Every structure is written in structure tokens, then in C-alpha cells.
Amino acid sequence: MPDPSDPARGAERAESESRTERSSSPRSAEEQQVWDALEVARQKMKPMTKRELEAELIPSDLMSFRLKSAQ
């Protein structure tokens, strides 16, 4: 068993909060500002990301596109 008083494991203890706890609420006003900046960026980038994600929807006529080039 690891020794809980071992200072080398401090980082692990600090990160012991769960993933959901970690992203649930900011710890400071400065962190809140960064989280707000991320949300603004998310809204701003939506048109770009939407177009790139749309390109992964493949219509059936494209799936039937035959690739056959004579030499």
C-alpha cells in the first residue's frame, strides 16, 4: 500500500477530485474568466466546427461513386 503521507503523492491527492467535480465549478474569479473565454470561443468557432463535422456525413450517392480510371 502506498504511504498517504508520502509528499511525492501530493499531486495525486490534489487530483483526487473526480472528473465531474473538476469541471463543475470554478475555484476563483480568474478561473471563471478563463471558463467564460472558453465558452465565448466555443460559440465563436461553431460555424467552423459545424462545417467540418458536416463533412463526416456522407450522402448515399457519394458512397456509390465508382472509382475506375483506365491507365
Added chain:
Amino acid sequence: MSVEPRGYEYPPQSIHVVPLPADFEQLFPKPTGLTEDVWPTAQINYLGFYLKRLSCKTVLIEGHYIDRDFIDDLALFYSRSLRGYPNYCQRLHFFSEELDDDRWKKLISDANGGKRERVRQFLQKSYLGFSVVRPLPGSLIGRTVLPTFPTNTAEGHRRDFGATREYRVHLAGFDLVVSGLAFQQQDQGVSACATTALWSAIHKVAPMEGLPFATPAAITQAASRYFLAGGRALPSEGLTIDQICEATRSSGLAPIVVRGLALEQARAQLHGYLTSGLPAVLALQPLPLTRSEGHAVCAVGLKLGEVAPQTNPDYHFRDVATSVMAVYVHDDRLGPYAVADLQSHTLPSGDIVPALVIRWPGEKAEFETCVLRAIIVPAPPKLRLTVARMRSLGVVIAEAVGERLPELQGRVDLSCRYRVSTEYQQMAFDFGLSDEGILELSSRTVLSRYLGVVHLDGPSGPLFDVLLDATETQANPSVLCCVSRRGLPVAGKPLMAFIARRLGGTVIG
């Protein structure tokens, strides 16, 4: 009169060493009869041209070579022909050193006299790969592996050939190595352009997953098992994208299909997959769009220039994918590593689409211009997070960092790619992490085999990486951790930590 004794004889083996002829076609027998094709074929001309660019001086002709791909083609198709096709090929090996038959005998003698490793090293130093010559009069060029051009171009651009690998070659008792990606000409019996393009792509990805290489015959059979929209499976009448996907799945891989919508979008996709070492089959439609059928090539590498300045004044980052100028493709109508400039093209309908202008390497003259209809990437099955999904998170992080760190003056450069986690862990020892940080990454953080890496560069070097679990389909919440890099300014450290918390990942610094 008695029955002729047959089935007793073995074919002869021979090795002859000749200088590379000024006209490369002199090495090949001209097909007899009145053929539809011009002689020499474009593939032979291209191979000769490419070898001269590699400063090839010598061709070693191995008279008997059993090629796995050809013997599979033979079993499926040619063995049932009236003409008796042999089951073996010839193989040409190329060297930059001047050699002849006498020198070859001397090398064998030296190796026999205790200098085998020295002779091997001598051969390796000038080895320029090989080309299998099939006993098919109209389609001679079989499996061919040649080295790529160097990383830097004469014009100051950079070539990235991440989608190549090493091939071990056994020649007369010497083990040689060549780096490249296998190319072969379609034979029009078992394979069409799409078959050989997919075959090339699988040659890179299959060994990453410990899978066997699918031969052209296996690809054609798998493609036509469930999807035979019309016509015969053999001789091959080409493949649809559906069939390419089916053959990919049959090979143990998973096809990722992306439409070619716009230049920037296509650049981003090609940059993401190819720099990750994943070749892509490109579905092309030649211009003018009068034919309903297309052509397939295999994208192997990228020609990269400068990262373009941000054109949108509201954005605070640059996209590294804008540096993509051209794609290096295996085009079976030409040969390996043909250049395809990536451009926008306006169709008569007014639609602006991504297009490729295919050229011979180093030549200005256009061979063909095609619309890029789709990109098909045979990927490892557990790589579920696509480049588009990775980028959908990456652009948000890059924009937020650029906005929050104005001292970087918009020089936040975003790139997204995959890395094998063990490779990333090895690289991380050079990131300048603290002992605690490297311990956290190497020993306390669970990582997926393939990582999605959102990488941010700054004016003073890398800022930080966001590592994503590529076995998930959504980029967030799949963030594993944020890893600090040397170029991250002091003011950026809390920023990275706040971003990591928001994304649910840990901080490694």
C-alpha cells in the same frame, strides 16, 4: 511417343547487374501485337524519371522472385487463363553506386571471406529500393518501394512523409532496408486504381495493428462480396466508396470517410491524418466533370510551407493546416510520390470545391486536375475520435488561449494529430517537465493506445498539449490531461490549469 515429363523443373535464378539505361524502357520487353496502350507505358517512363531524380546508377535484376501479391492475383485470376502465366516475377533493385557483374561477384567473394557485414553496409548505403516486374505484358510494374525525396525542398518548403514505413529486403543473403510506401500499377484483371490505392494505404496501417497485409486479390474479393452494384467482380470494374469501406473492414481496419467540402476543410483533414502516419485513399473526379466515374490515389505525404496568417480578424490563433501546399500521392497511372497541388476550384455551378492538380515531381506541366470528392482513411478500429472532432475542441482551446494571452500576438498555432501513447511518453522526457510532472504522465496517468493530441505552438516553442482519449467519439469529455511544454510563458501556466479543470483533465507540468 510418350507423355512429356512436366512438373519436374525449377525455374532458374540469376542476378545481373547493369547500368541504369538512359531510356529506362530498354530494360523491359516491348509487348507484342497491336495493343491499346502506348509504349513505353507512363508508369515505366515515370519510374525511370524518378530513379534519375534519386541519382540511381545501377539496376540489379533478380531473375526469380516469388511475390506474395502477384501469386495471390495468379491464384484468383490468371491461373484460369489459357496462357500459362508463371507463378514468379523478376525484381529490380536500384543502387546509387556504379556496379556491374564483375563487381557483384567480387562483393559476394568478399562477403564469403569474412566481410559480409561490410559488404552489406556498402550495399545499404547506396540502396534505392526495388520494383517487382510481373509477367503481365500490359501491367509490368508490381510492388515497388522507393525512398521519398528529402525533407527540405529546393524552394525552402518541407516535405512530411509520415505515412511511410521501413521495408526489409532480402537480396542474395544480405538484409537491406528501404523506407517508403509500397506502390503498384493496376493490372486491370484483379485490381483497379481504387484497389491499388487501398492496398498501399493498408501497407502502412496493417503492421501498426499486427494485421496481415491484404493483397489486391483479397481486397477485390472482400469489396465484391456484398456490394456488387453492377458488372463483374473480375476483371475488376473499379470500386465504389462503399466497396472500399467493406474491403477496409475485411482487412481488420475501420474506414473513416470525409467529404471534400472546401479547401481549408480538406487541408485540415489531410494534415491531421497524414502527419499522424495514416495514409488516405482520395476519391477524385477529373475535370471537366463529364464522366460519372472517378479515380483513386493514395495520399502518402504533404508538402508544407509557412503557416498562413489568420484571415479572420476576430480569431486569435493560426491553423497549422494552412501550411499544406500539396499532397504526395501514389497515382497508379504514373507512379509513387507524384505531386498534387491542393487548390480551390470554382465549378460552373458556382460551387467552390477543393481540387488537386497532379504533376510529375519537379515538373510544372499539369497531368490532370481533379475535384477532391472524398477522403477515405483506413484507421485502426479503436481510433474512434476523428480529426474533425478533435479539431472541434482544438479550435476552441486555441482561440481562448490566443485571446487570454495577448502577449503572444496571435501566434498561437493549432495542430491536431494522433500519437501512439508509448511514443508520446518517450517524447515527454524532452519536454522539460518537472520530476513530479513526468512521474505523473509516465506512471500515474492512464492513456489510450492512440492519443488525440491537440498541440499549441507559440513564438518561443510549444505551449502545451491536450491529450484526448481516441477510443471515445466526442473530444470532450475525453480529455485525459494537459501537458505543459517549454514555450508556455509563466502567465500561461494558470491558464492551462484552468482550461484543464474545465475540460475535466489533469495538469502535468
